Amino acid sequence: MTIADRAAPAVPDDDPARSLTVAHPDDPATTYISLAGDNYAMLIGGEQTNGKYCLIDMRVPDGGGPPPHRHDFEEMFTILEGEIEFTFRGEKRTVGAGSTVNIPANAPHFFRNVSGASARMLCMCTPAGQEEFFRRVGDEVASKDAPPPSLTADEVAERRKRATELAPAYRTEML
Template sequence: MTSSTSSPSTLPDDDPQRELVVTSPESDAVSHISLAGNTYSILVTGQQTAGRYCLIDMRVPAGGGPPLHRHNFEEMFTILEGEVDFVFRGNVQTVSAGSTVNIPANAPHHFRNNSGNPVRMLCMCTPAGQEEYFTLCGDAVDGPTSAPPELNDEELAERREIAVRLAPQYATEQLPDDGL
C-alpha cells in the first residue's frame, strides 16, 4: 500500500479578502483618464493587486504620447493595434501590434504615435502607483473613446504643474525634451 504524504507549503496562505478581477475597458467600474490627449482606462488597480501591479488600456491618437521621463518601476507595453515609436535611452524603435516592450526601471524613455493612425496598447506597471498618478494629473472622461476635454493654455499649464509637482511622490522624474 502506498502512502501519500504532502510536505507543508512554503507559500503564504490564500488571502480570502482578495477577489477575482474581471474587467473590460467598457465596464462601468473602470476609470477613464484623459492625459496629454491620450485616454487611459485603468483596468486593474494597485488596490486590487495588493500594490503588486496595475494594468492600463492606453489609446493614443496620432501625434500622442508622453514627454521624456523615467521612473523607479518596471513598465511593460503590449501593442494591441497600430504602430508606435518607443524612444529608449535616445534610440528610436518602431513597434507594431502583437509586440511587447519592457522598459527597465530608471531608464529614460517615452513613446510617440507617429503612424498617423490610432494606437491601442496595454501598459502594466510593477509595482502599482502609476494609475494613481495618472488619475491625479489627468481629467476623467466618460469612456475609452471619449474625446479629451478642450483645455485652454492656462488649464494645460496647470495640468503640467500638477504632473511635475506630484512626480517625485510617484517615483517619476520628468526629463528635458530629447527632440525625438
C-alpha cells in the same frame, strides 16, 4: 541565475480576503482618464493587486504620447493596434501590434504613436501607483472613446505644473 536556483520560502497560504478581478474597458465602472490627449482606461489598480501592479488600457491618437521621463518601477507595454515609436535611452525603435516592450526601472524613455491613426496598447506597471498618478494629473472623461477636454493654455500649463510637482511622490522624474 534562474528563479528555480534561488532559495525561497514556502508559498504562503491563500488569502481568501482577496477576490478574482475581471476588468474590461467597456465596463461602466471603469475610470477613463484623458492625459496629454491620450485616453487611459484604468483596468486594474493597486487596490486589486495588493500594490503589486496596475494595468492600463491606453488609446493614443496619432502623434500622441508622454514627454520624456523615467521612474523607479518596471513598465511593460503590449501593442494591440497601430505602431508606437519608443525612445529608450535616446535610441528609437518602432514596434507594431502583437509586440511587447519592457522598460527597465530608471531608464529614460517616452513613446509616440507613429501609426497615422489611433493606436492602442496595454501598460502594466510594477509595482502599482502609476494609475494613481494618472488620476491625479489627468482629467476624467466619460468613456474610452471620449475626446479629450478642451483646455485653455492656462489649464494645459496647470496640468503640466501639477504633473511635475506630483512626479516625485510617484517615483517619477520628468526629463
